[in-house]
Amino acid sequence: MDEKMPYLVAVLIQLIYTGNYIVSKAAFNGGMPTTVFVFYRQAIAFFCLFPLAIALESRRAPRMSPGIFIKIFFLSLLGIACSLNMFNLGIKYTSSTVASAVTNAVPVVTFAFAVLLRTESLKLKEVTGIIKLFGILLCLTGVLVLALYEGPYLKSINQDQPILNGSSSKEGSHSKLEWIIGTFFMILSAATWSFWIILQKPILNQYPSKLIFSATCNFLGTIQSFLVATVAERNFNKWKLHFDDGLLGVSYNGIFASGISFYLQAWCIERKGAVFVAVWQPLSLLTTLACSSFFLGETISLGSVLGGLLMVGGLYSVLWGKHKESSETRNISSGRSNPNEPQVLGAVSNRDCSN
Numbered sequence: 001m002d003e004k005m006p007y008l009v010a011v012l013i014q015l016i017y018t019g020n021y022i023v024s025k026a027a028f029n030g031g032m033p034t035t036v037f038v039f040y041r042q043a044i045a046f047f048c049l050f051p052l053a054i055a056l057e058s059r060r061a062p063r064m065s066p067g068i069f070i071k072i073f074f075l076s077l078l079g080i081a082c083s084l085n086m087f088n089l090g091i092k093y094t095s096s097t098v099a100s101a102v103t104n105a106v107p108v109v110t111f112a113f114a115v116l117l118r119t120e121s122l123k124l125k126e127v128t129g130i131i132k133l134f135g136i137l138l139c140l141t142g143v144l145v146l147a148l149y150e151g152p153y154l155k156s157i158n159q160d161q162p163i164l165n166g167s168s169s170k171e172g173s174h175s176k177l178e179w180i181i182g183t184f185f186m187i188l189s190a191a192t193w194s195f196w197i198i199l200q201k202p203i204l205n206q207y208p209s210k211l212i213f214s215a216t217c218n219f220l221g222t223i224q225s226f227l228v229a230t231v232a233e234r235n236f237n238k239w240k241l242h243f244d245d246g247l248l249g250v251s252y253n254g255i256f257a258s259g260i261s262f263y264l265q266a267w268c269i270e271r272k273g274a275v276f277v278a279v280w281q282p283l284s285l286l287t288t289l290a291c292s293s294f295f296l297g298e299t300i301s302l303g304s305v306l307g308g309l310l311m312v313g314g315l316y317s318v319l320w321g322k323h324k325e326s327s328e329t330r331n332i333s334s335g336r337s338n339p340n341e342p343q344v345l346g347a348v349s350n351r352d353c354s355n
Contacts, residue, residue: 006272009264010280016264017103018287020257021096022295024088027249029296033238034088035229037250040241042080042225044254046218049263053211061209064216068207072216075203079196080221081228087189093182097300098146100288101308102186103281107315108139109194111322117198121325128325135317142310147183151302197277200269210266217262279319282312 027037091099111132114120123129207213233239241247268277285308292298 006268006276009268010272010277011283013261013264013268013277014280014283015287016256016261018100018284018291020253021091021099021284021288022291023245023249023252025091025096025099025292025296026245028088028092030245031238032246032249033229033233034092035085035225035232036239037088037246037253038080038084039222039225039229040250041084041253041257042218042222044250045257045259045262046215046222048255048259049211049215049218053209053215057209057211061212062207064207064212068203069216071199071203072213073220075196075199076217076220077224078192078199080217081224083189083192083196084221085225085228086185086192090182090184090186090189093178094186095298095300095304096292096296097285097288097298097304097308098183099186100285101146101304101311102143102183102190103193104285104308104311104315105139105143105187105190106194106197106281107279108136108311108318109191110197111318112136113195113198120322123325126325128321128328131321131324132318135314135319135321137314138317139311139314142307142312142314143183143187144307145303145310146307147180149303149306151306153299153301154305197265197269200266201273204266204270208270210263210270214259214262214266218259279315282315285312 024037028034087099090102111120115122121129122132124133204210204213229239241250265277289300289305293300
């Protein structure tokens with residue numbers, strides 16, 4: 001059961017993110033400002049995680065040095081204040097389905113950053129390297145299809161009586177310019193989120209108390225998001241919470257998306273690495289397609305579906321190339337005849353699997 005637990009946790013994280021896309025879009029359809037939404041989300045997450053962190057880890061947690069605190073500050077700025085605000089702005093101008101589809105670029109962008117940081121390889125003279133590059137290009141094509149191609153609309157499961165706020169849920173209700181801008185912000189969010197995932201690994205190696213790490217991220221993210229929200233939304237009447245989809249959205253996102261999922265993600269990264277967490281993103285596309293149609297009454301365009309499928313195809317092209325390359329490396333490493341020869345390839349393989 002212990003071996004299967006990371007896989008179950010990874011699936012649970014994607015289901016949480018599916019709910020995130022749905023309730024966030026419902027809140028924005030109801031008129032809630034995206035920056036205020038991020039602030040409330042992070043504040044709720046902090047107040048949920050902080051008591052748990054104190055109760056469960058405060059006695060055995062190592063002292064957080066100023067250097068670690070500064071690293072977490074910039075990590076929060078990148079992964080919360082920047083990434084989440086761009087992500088929510090993208091949802092507002094597009095749809096929950098597009099949000100889920102674009103997040104499939106996260107593993108590919110994570111791999112691209114890993115190549116730049118030399119923790120992954122891209123050998124263009126070998127078949128595996130060409131397959132990885134093809135996957136990156138396929139993912140980029142999917143992004144362009146999402147942004148530029150609309151196509152016919154698919155029939156909604158529950159268009160007449162959406163359970164949540166579906167007043168603006170039809171993809172065609174957005175202008176073409178809004179759609180392109182929203183997709184652009186989604187891509188920027190995916191890039192910063194990918195970098196955020198990669199940077200967590202070395203920080204967790206230095207400071208392994210995951211609950212305190214997550215609570216600190218949310219605390220700093222709350223302060224940063226508050227500053228962003230006060231600049232972006234100065235009409236404080238729009239900050240008021242009511243018993244509607246806005247309250248549901250910030251509560252769900254604060255407790256589950258920013259609270260529980262942050263801890264679960266840190267737990268998974270520690271055991272399986274950043275790439276393992278990222279590769280489960282396509283699961284949320286399938287669940288979001290069904291849930292957005294049922295709960296929001298969204299009518300999904302063919303372009304959104306095709307773009308999402310291209311991005312999933314690009315993802316698994318990169319994964320297949322990585323798996324094939326790792327298998328070849330292990331075979332070469334196991335066939336060494338000199339036991340005293342340094343296991344360079346084996347070390348590289350292990351390093352690749354842990355990032």
